[in-house]
Ligand SMILES: *[C@@H]1O[C@H](CO)[C@@H](O)[C@H](O)[C@H]1NC(C)=O
């Protein structure tokens with residue numbers, strides 16, 4: 208039932224991308240002036256309205272300063288600003304030392320809670336949603352039905368993505384696999400969940416859905432780079448940003464990221480002004 212509605216929706220999306228840009232519902236002309244006065248409108252560069260969705264790693268736990276973590280969000284944002292994109296992070300939470308610091312990163316979140324969190328600002332119609340979630344599902348599996356619960360991560364995540372496609376037309380989803388964990392039982396579950404997520408991305412791509420995998424568990428980031436066996440260190444978050452950037456670049460190169468929907472009153476996009484090259488670590492490493 209669900210699967211067929213998803214297929215229909217993705218097929219619809221493929222058709223929708225064929226509509227020439229410039230129709231009234233699509234904003235191709237939005238310009239943005241950072242404080243320097245430099246105009247960065249680029250016809251070939253859609254404004255990126257990004258919703259970071261997940262749990263504590265999306266908030267940035269493990270980063271400094273404690274209580275105001277920027278996590279991967281600042282280095283990722285800086286990277287695309289540096290490349291000339293206008294970036295607007297959205298979400299109902301705000302954490303981080305940058306001005307544009309909205310997100311939906313909820314410590315302890317299970318995948319079953321993500322739709323409720325996304326709902327808060329899905330009306331802003333993000334064109335990119337970054338999902339890193341499932342670590343808490345892995346850790347709490349013992350109390351939630353064990354292996355069947357772990358294996359059903361595929362379906363839980365599919366429900367989340369289905370919700371996003373249905374409520375932010377043409378959105379590009381970047382789904383990340385989970386970082387390795389030091390806890391042995393938890394890490395076994397992480398491996399199973401990751402296999403499911405990789406399969407899910409392939410299945411959705413095969414149905415014409417706009418989705419990319421951000422592979423966070425290929426050895427690029429290892430457990431010694433975590434503060435507490437779960438959360439990245441301050442120096443590790445730019446590595447996560449590099450993996451997200453690689454996946455988002457693929458989507459952009461394929462022309463999959465739609466222009467943002469014109470909102471009645473989008474207001475100014477918060478920005479810190481001219482930025483320096485964040486010099487993200489090279490990913491994939493040579
Ligand atoms: C977080 O950092 C920003 C920038 O330094 C600051 O404006 C904001 O008030 C801080 N928020 C908290 C809760 O400390």
Ligand SMILES: *[C@@H]1O[C@H](CO)[C@@H](O)[C@H](O)[C@H]1NC(C)=O
Nearest residue numbers: 426427428429430431432446
């Ligand atoms: C983990 O990554 C760090 C930083 O790249 C590296 O120095 C270390 O050798 C790696 N450890 C393992 C076990 O791969």
